[in-house]
Amino acid sequence: MDKGSEELVVISVIGADxxxxxxxxxxxxxxxxxxxxxxxxxxxxxxxxxxMIVDLSTGNISLSKxxxxxxxxxxxxxxxxxxxxxxVFKAMQRV
Amino acid sequence: MPRIFxxxxxxxxxxxxxxxxxxxxxxxxxxxLQDCISATESVITSCIEEKVGLYxxxxxxxxxxxxxxxxxxIVTKRIAVTPISIxxxxxxxxxxxxxxxxxxxxxxxxxxxxxxSQIDYIGGYAAFVHKGFTQGDRVVIExxxxxxxxxxxxxxxxxxxxxxxxxxxxxxxxxxRKIVETAYSTPKGTGCARFxxxxxxxxxxxxxxxxYHGLGEPEATINVAVSGPGVIExxxxxxxxxxxxxxxxxxxxxxAFKITRxxxxxxxxxxxxxxxxxxxxxxxxxxxxxxxxSVARILEAMGLEYAGAPGSxxxxxxxxxxxxxxxxxxxSSIGGLSGAFIPVSEDWxxxxxxxxxxxxxxxxxxxxxxxxTGIDMVAIPGDVPVETIAAIILDVMAxxxxxxxxxxxxxxxxxxxxxxxxxxxxxxxxxxxVMDIPRFNCRKFVERKGLIxxxxxxxxxx
Numbered sequence: 094m095d096k097g098s099e100e101l102v103v104i105s106v107i108g109a110d111x112x113x114x115x116x117x118x119x120x121x122x123x124x125x126x127x128x129x130x131x132x133x134x135x136x137x138x139x140x141x142x143x144x145m146i147v148d149l150s151t152g153n154i155s156l157s158k159x160x161x162x163x164x165x166x167x168x169x170x171x172x173x174x175x176x177x178x179x180x181v182f183k184a185m186q187r188v
Numbered sequence: 189m190p191r192i193f194x195x196x197x198x199x200x201x202x203x204x205x206x207x208x209x210x211x212x213x214x215x216x217x218x219x220x221l222q223d224c225i226s227a228t229e230s231v232i233t234s235c236i237e238e239k240v241g242l243y244x245x246x247x248x249x250x251x252x253x254x255x256x257x258x259x260x261x262i263v264t265k266r267i268a269v270t271p272i273s274i275x276x277x278x279x280x281x282x283x284x285x286x287x288x289x290x291x292x293x294x295x296x297x298x299x300x301x302x303x304x305s306q307i308d309y310i311g312g313y314a315a316f317v318h319k320g321f322t323q324g325d326r327v328v329i330e331x332x333x334x335x336x337x338x339x340x341x342x343x344x345x346x347x348x349x350x351x352x353x354x355x356x357x358x359x360x361x362x363x364x365r366k367i368v369e370t371a372y373s374t375p376k377g378t379g380c381a382r383f384x385x386x387x388x389x390x391x392x393x394x395x396x397x398x399x400y401h402g403l404g405e406p407e408a409t410i411n412v413a414v415s416g417p418g419v420i421e422x423x424x425x426x427x428x429x430x431x432x433x434x435x436x437x438x439x440x441x442x443x444a445f446k447i448t449r450x451x452x453x454x455x456x457x458x459x460x461x462x463x464x465x466x467x468x469x470x471x472x473x474x475x476x477x478x479x480x481x482s483v484a485r486i487l488e489a490m491g492l493e494y495a496g497a498p499g500s501x502x503x504x505x506x507x508x509x510x511x512x513x514x515x516x517x518x519x520s521s522i523g524g525l526s527g528a529f530i531p532v533s534e535d536w537x538x539x540x541x542x543x544x545x546x547x548x549x550x551x552x553x554x555x556x557x558x559x560x561t562g563i564d565m566v567a568i569p570g571d572v573p574v575e576t577i578a579a580i581i582l583d584v585m586a587x588x589x590x591x592x593x594x595x596x597x598x599x600x601x602x603x604x605x606x607x608x609x610x611x612x613x614x615x616x617x618x619x620x621x622v623m624d625i626p627r628f629n630c631r632k633f634v635e636r637k638g639l640i641x642x643x644x645x646x647x648x649x650x
Contacts (some may be wrong), residue, residue: 102194103193103198103202105198105199105202107202107449107494127342130192131191131192133191133195135195142199143196144195144198144199146192146193156256156257157256157257162258168577173206175202175205175259176259177201177205177258177259177260178257178258178259179192180453181201181259181260181450181453182193182197182198182201182256183448184449184450184452184453185201185446185449186193186197186200186201186446188517
C-alpha cells in the first residue's frame with residue numbers, strides 16, 4: 094500500500110460550517126503542489142469536519158511550514174486545523 | 189483502494205491530541221557521568237559542563253524536531269545523571285567540607301546548563317543509603333537544602349529503603365530534618381517539591397524528582413513519560429454509567445495501549461535523532477493541575493463522588509491494572525514507575541478532593557497499596573515535628589518493602605501555614621490545601637534509629 098517515497102501526513106479540520114473551508118484549505122495544498130491521497134468530509138449539526146491524507150513528497154513545503162500555513166488559514170476560516178505525521182496514527186490505531 | 193484509516197480512527201486520535209490533553213509529559217535523557225569522577229573540583233565541573241552542555245543542546249534540538257514532525261506536544265525535557273554522591277566520593281575522602289562545597293557547585297553548574305539549554309529539570313542529585321552511608325551520600329544529604337534553595341532545575345532523591353535490605357531509619361531521620369530545613373529556606377517550602385525520599389527507586393525513571401542514571405544503564409539513553417489522564421476520563425464518560433466493571437477495565441486497557449504507543453513512537457524518534465539507545469516508556473499517566481488532565485477525575489468518572497471516597501482503592505486498582513496490561517501490549521520497553529500517579533497538588537481532582545476532606549493522609553496511605561505514588565506533593569503545616577515527618581516516611585517505606593514495590597514521599601511543610609490553608613506552588617506544581625496531620629506522639633519509636641531488617645521477600649532471591 095505505502096510506497097517508499099511517500100510522505101503521508103494527516104490533516105484534520107473541524108469547526109462551525111461556512112462556505113469556503115474546503116476551498117481555503119485545498120488552495121494552500123495546491124499552491125505547494127501537495128497531493129491529496131484521501132479525503133472525507135461531513136457536516137453534522139452544523140459542525141464541519143474534514144479529514145485528508147496528503148503526500149508531501151510531491152510538494153515543495155516542509156511539514157512544519159505546511160502546519161504553520163494551514164493553522165493560519167484555519168484561523169482565517171474560524172476552524173481548528175491539526176497536522177500530524179501518519180506514523181502517529183499507525184502507532185496508535187494498529188497493533 | 190481501501191482507506192488507510194477510517195475517519196473515525198483519525199478523529200479519535202485528533203480528539204485525544206486537541207481536546208483531551210494527550211501529550212508527552214517528558215522526554216528524559218539519562219546520562220552517565222562516571223567519567224567525570226575526579227579528586228579535583230575543576231576537573232569534575234569542566235567535564236560536566238562539556239558533556240551535559242553538549243547533550244542538553246542536542247536533546248532540546250531533537251525534542252523540538254520530533255515534536256514538529258509529528259505534531260505532538262512534548263511538555264518537558266529532562267536530564268537524569270549519575271548520582272552525585274558517587275561523583276564526589278574522591279573529594280569526600282579528603283575533606284567533607286570541601287566535598288559539600290563541590291557538590292553545591294556541581295548542582296549550580298548543572299542548573300546553569302539546564303537553564304541555558306531550556307532543559308526543565310536535571311535529576312540525579314541523589315544518594316543510595318538503604319543499608320548505610322558513604323561519605324559521598326552524607327555530602328548529598330547535608331547539602332540538600334542549599335542545593336534546592338540555590339537552584340531552579342536540580343531535583344534530588346534519596347533512596348532510603350529497599351526490599352532486599354530493609355529501611356535505613358537513620359537516613360529517614362536525617363532526610364526529614366533536611367526536608368524541614370529546605371522548607372524554611374525556600375518560599376512556601378517549594379524547594380521540597382524537587383526532593384523525594386524513595387524505596388526501591390528504579391534506575392530508568394523518567395519522572396522528576398526520582399530520576400537518576402542508574403549504574404546498570406548504558407552511556408546514554410532516552411526514557412519517556414506519557415500523559416493522558418484526560419483520554420481515559422473521556423473514554424469512561426463515553427461509556428456511560430451502565431457498563432460493568434470488566435467492560436470498564438477493558439476500555440481503559442485499550443485507551444492505555446494507544447497512549448503508550450504514542451510514547452514509544454516519540455521516544456524512539458528522539459533517541460534516533462540523538463543517535464543513542466531508546467530506553468523505556470513509563471506507563472504511568474502523568475496528571476497536571478489542568479481540570480481535564482487528572483487521574484482523580486478518572487476515578488470520579490468511574491462513579492465516585494470524589495477521589496478518596498469509599499471504593500477508591502478498587503477504582504484505582506482497576507485503573508493501574510488496566511494501564512499496565514494495555515501498556516505492556518503496546519511496548520516491550522517498559523520501565524520507570526509504570527503505575528498510576530496521584531500527586532495531590534499536581535492533580536486538579538486530587539487537590540479538590542483534599543479540599544473537601546475526601547483525600548487525607550490516611551486515604552493516600554491506603555491508595556498507595558494499589559498504585560506507586562506513596563505520599564506525593566502533599567502540603568503539611570510548617571510546624572509538624574521532624575519525628576512525625578520521619579514516621580510518615582517510615583510508614584511509606586514499610587509498605588514499599590512489604591509489597592516489594594516502588595514508593596516515594598514528597599512532602600512540603602509550608603512555613604506558617606495551618607491545616608486548611610490554601611497554598612499555590614505555581615505552574616505544574618499546582619495548588620492545594622494544607623493537610624491535617626495526626627499529632628499523636630511517635631518520637632520514642634522513631635528515635636530508636638538503626639535499620640529495619642528486610643522483609644521475608646528477601647529470601648525469595650536466594
